[in-house]
Amino acid sequence: MDLLAQILVNGTLLGGLYAVMALGLALVWGVLNIVNLAHGAFIMLGAYVSWHLYTYLHIDPFLGLPITAVVMFALGYALQRGLLNLIVRAPMFNTLLITFGLEVVLTYLAQLAFSADFRTINPPYAGNSLQWGPVVLPVARLGAFCMAIVLTLGMWLFLLHTRLGRAIRATAQNLVAARLYGVEPRHLYAVTFAIGIALAGAAGGLYGTVSQINPYIGASLTAKSFAIAIIGGLDNPLGVIVGGLFLGIVESLTTLYIGPTFADVASFGILVLVLIVRPTGLLGKTA
Amino acid sequence: MKAWHIGLIGAAVLVLAGVPWYGSDVLIQFGINALLLAVLAQGWNIIGGYTGYASFGNSVFYGLGAYGVAIAMVQWHLPFEVGMVFGVVLAVVFAVLLGIPVLRLKGHYFAIATLALSQVMAAIVSNIPLAGQNIGLVLPPLNNDRLFYELSLGLLVIATLTIFWLTRSRFGFGLIAIRENEEGAAVMGVNTTLYKVMAFALSGIFSALAGGIHAYWITFLDPDSAFDISLNVKMIIMAVFGGAGTVLGPIVGALSLSAISEFLSSEVTSIAGLFFGIVIVAAVVLMPRGLADMFRRFRKTGWRYFSENIRAHRL
Numbered sequence: 251m252d253l254l255a256q257i258l259v260n261g262t263l264l265g266g267l268y269a270v271m272a273l274g275l276a277l278v279w280g281v282l283n284i285v286n287l288a289h290g291a292f293i294m295l296g297a298y299v300s301w302h303l304y305t306y307l308h309i310d311p312f313l314g315l316p317i318t319a320v321v322m323f324a325l326g327y328a329l330q331r332g333l334l335n336l337i338v339r340a341p342m343f344n345t346l347l348i349t350f351g352l353e354v355v356l357t358y359l360a361q362l363a364f365s366a367d368f369r370t371i372n373p374p375y376a377g378n379s380l381q382w383g384p385v386v387l388p389v390a391r392l393g394a395f396c397m398a399i400v401l402t403l404g405m406w407l408f409l410l411h412t413r414l415g416r417a418i419r420a421t422a423q424n425l426v427a428a429r430l431y432g433v434e435p436r437h438l439y440a441v442t443f444a445i446g447i448a449l450a451g452a453a454g455g456l457y458g459t460v461s462q463i464n465p466y467i468g469a470s471l472t473a474k475s476f477a478i479a480i481i482g483g484l485d486n487p488l489g490v491i492v493g494g495l496f497l498g499i500v501e502s503l504t505t506l507y508i509g510p511t512f513a514d515v516a517s518f519g520i521l522v523l524v525l526i527v528r529p530t531g532l533l534g535k536t537a
Numbered sequence: 538m539k540a541w542h543i544g545l546i547g548a549a550v551l552v553l554a555g556v557p558w559y560g561s562d563v564l565i566q567f568g569i570n571a572l573l574l575a576v577l578a579q580g581w582n583i584i585g586g587y588t589g590y591a592s593f594g595n596s597v598f599y600g601l602g603a604y605g606v607a608i609a610m611v612q613w614h615l616p617f618e619v620g621m622v623f624g625v626v627l628a629v630v631f632a633v634l635l636g637i638p639v640l641r642l643k644g645h646y647f648a649i650a651t652l653a654l655s656q657v658m659a660a661i662v663s664n665i666p667l668a669g670q671n672i673g674l675v676l677p678p679l680n681n682d683r684l685f686y687e688l689s690l691g692l693l694v695i696a697t698l699t700i701f702w703l704t705r706s707r708f709g710f711g712l713i714a715i716r717e718n719e720e721g722a723a724v725m726g727v728n729t730t731l732y733k734v735m736a737f738a739l740s741g742i743f744s745a746l747a748g749g750i751h752a753y754w755i756t757f758l759d760p761d762s763a764f765d766i767s768l769n770v771k772m773i774i775m776a777v778f779g780g781a782g783t784v785l786g787p788i789v790g791a792l793s794l795s796a797i798s799e800f801l802s803s804e805v806t807s808i809a810g811l812f813f814g815i816v817i818v819a820a821v822v823l824m825p826r827g828l829a830d831m832f833r834r835f836r837k838t839g840w841r842y843f844s845e846n847i848r849a850h851r852l
Contacts, residue, residue: 279645285645285648285649333818333822335851335852336822336847336850336851336852337821337822337825337850337851338850338851338852339849339850339851339852340821340825340849340850341825342591342644342645342648343585343591343648344821344825344850346591346645346648347770347773347774347777347817347821348817348818348821348822350770350817351774351813351814351815351816351817351818351821352814352818353814354767354810354811354813354814354817355811355814355815355818356814357810357814358810358811358814359811362811435852436852439852469766470656473652473653473656476649476652476653477653480649509664511660511663511664511671512660512664514656514657514660515657515660515661515664518653518654518656518657518660519657521649521650521653522639522650522653522654522657525639525642525646525649525650525653526638526639526641526642526650
C-alpha cells in the first residue's frame with residue numbers, strides 16, 4: 251500500500267512536468283495549426299541552456315528558468331518570423347516535414363556544439379528529499395512539479411485575461427476576422443510560437459534537474475508531448491494538466507506492475523486508442 | 538508515354554542492372570541501400586502520394602518484413618523466400634487490422650497516430666522472445682552482394698510498374714479521387730474504406746519486401762533499427778523531393794538524395810545528417826511539389842519559380 255502511494259506520488263510529480271512539456275505544443279497546434287515535430291528538440295535545447303547557466307554562471311536551475319525562457323522565446327520568434335511564416339498556408343503535410351527537418355537540424359547542431367555525452371543539472375539540493383508519512387518527496391522533483399503547475403496556470407490566466415492572450419485566442423478562432431480587428435498576424439504568429447517555445451525551453455530546464463539530457467532526447471519527448479496534448483485536448487491548458495498527470499501516473503504504474511519497457515507501450519497505446527475513439531481529447535469538445 | 542521514353546527507361550534499367558559487373562564493391566553496396574530506399578519511397582508514394590494520407594508508419598511494415606525474414610530463418614530454419622512471404626503476410630495483416638481504425642483519422646491526426654504506431658511496435662517487439670527481445674537476431678551470413686543488388690533492383694522495377702499500372706487503373710483513379718476530395722469520392726461510388734486499406738496494404742507489401750532483403754543483407758536486426766522513425770521520414774522526403782504522386786519522382790528523389798548524402802558522409806561524417814535536415818527545410822520552402830514539378834515549370838518561369846512558391850504559402 252505504501253509502495254502504491256509512493257508510485258502515485260511519483261507519477262503525479264512526473265505528470266506535472268509532462269504537462270508543461272506539452273503545453274507549448276498544444277498552444278502552437280491549437281492556435282497556429284502547426285504540428286511541431288521539433289517540439290522535443292526545443293525542450294532539449296532549453297535543458298542545455300539551463301545546464302550552461304548552471305555550470306558556467308552558477309545560476310540555480312529554478313532561478314535561471316526565466317533566462318532560459320527568454321533565450322528560447324527569442325529563438326522561437328526568429329524561427330517563426332523568418333521561416334515558418336513562409337509555409338503557414340501550405341498543405342498540412344509540408345508543415346509536418348519542415349518541423350521534422352528542423353528537429354534533425356537542431357539535434358545535429360546540438361551534437362556538434364555539446365557532444366553526445368549525457369549531462370545532468372545537479373544543484374547541491376538534488377539529493378535532498380522530504381518525508382511525508384510513508385511517502386518520500388525528492389526536492390528537485392517537487393520543485394519541478396510546482397513550477398510546472400505555476401507555468402500552466404499562468405498560461406491559462408494569460409490566455410483568458412490579457413490583451414495579447416485574447417488576440418491569440420481570436421486568431422485561433424478566425425484569422426481573417428482577427429486581422430480586421432487590427433491583429434498583425436505575422437507578429438502574432440511569431441509571438442505565439444515564441445511563447446510555445448519558451449514554455450518548451452522552461453520544461454527542458456525542469457527536465458534537466460530530474461533526468462539526464464543528451465542531444466537525442468527530443469524525439470521521444472515530442473511523442474510524449476503529443477500523447478499528453480491529445481489525451482487532454484487542445485482547447486484548454488487545464489486539459490493538458492489532466493493529460494500530463496494521467497500519463498505520468500499510467501507510466502509509473504506500468505513500470506511497477508508490468509516492467510519499465512512497457513511504460514512507452516502504455517503511453518503510445520493510450521495515444522492511439524484516444525485518437526481512434528475520441529480525437530478531440532478526453533476533455534476536448536466533441537467535433 | 539512516348540516510345541523514346543520507354544526506350545530511355547529500359548536503357549537506364551539495363552545500365553543499373555549491369556552495375557555489379559563493372560562497379561566497385563563500394564558502389565554495389567551504396568546501390569543496394571539506395572535501391573531499397575527507392576522501393577520504400579515508392580511504397581510510401583502509394584499511400585502518401587496517390588491517396589494523400591501522410592503515413593509516418595510505413596517503417597512498421599519495413600520492420601515487420603525484416604522480422605518476418607529473421608524469425609523464419611533464425612528461429613524456424615526456413616529458407617529466405619518463405620521468410621519474405623511471412624513478412625508480407627505480417628504486413629498485410631497489420632495493414633488491415635490497424636488500417637481500418639487508423640485510416641478513419643484525417644490530416645494531422647492520421648500522421649500522429651501512425652507516428653505512434655512505430656514506437657508501439659518497437660516497444661512490443663523488444664519484449665517478444667521469438668523476436669530476440671532487445672538483443673535482436675543475427676541472420677546466417679550470405680556474402681553475395683550481386684544477388685542482393687539484383688533483388689533490390691527487381692523489387693524497385695516491380696514497385697514502379699505497379700504504380701504505373703495504378704495511374705491508369707480504376708483503383709488508382711479511386712485513390713486520386715480520395716486524395717482530392719474524399720467525401721466527393723464516396724458520393725461518386727468509391728468504396729473509400731476498402732480503397733484506403735488496399736492502398737495501405739499495397740504500400741506495406743513493398744516496404745516489407747524491402748525490409749526483408751535489407752535484414753538478410755546486413756544479417757543483423759534489432760527493434761530500434763527495424764522500427765526507426767527517421768527511416769520513415771527519409772522515405773517521405775525522398776518521395777516529396779522527387780515528386781510525390783508521380784511514377785518516377787520518388788526514384789529520382791531517392792537516388793539523388795542518397796548520392797549527395799553518401800558523398801557528404803564520406804567527406805565530413807557528422808555533416809551528412811545535418812545536411813539531410815537542411816535539405817528537408819529548403820525543399821519544403823522552395824519546391825514543395827518536388828523536382829518533377831520544378832523541372833516542368835522552371836523552363837517557363839525561371840528563378841521566379843522559387844519566389845512564387847514562397848509567395849503562395851506565406852502568411
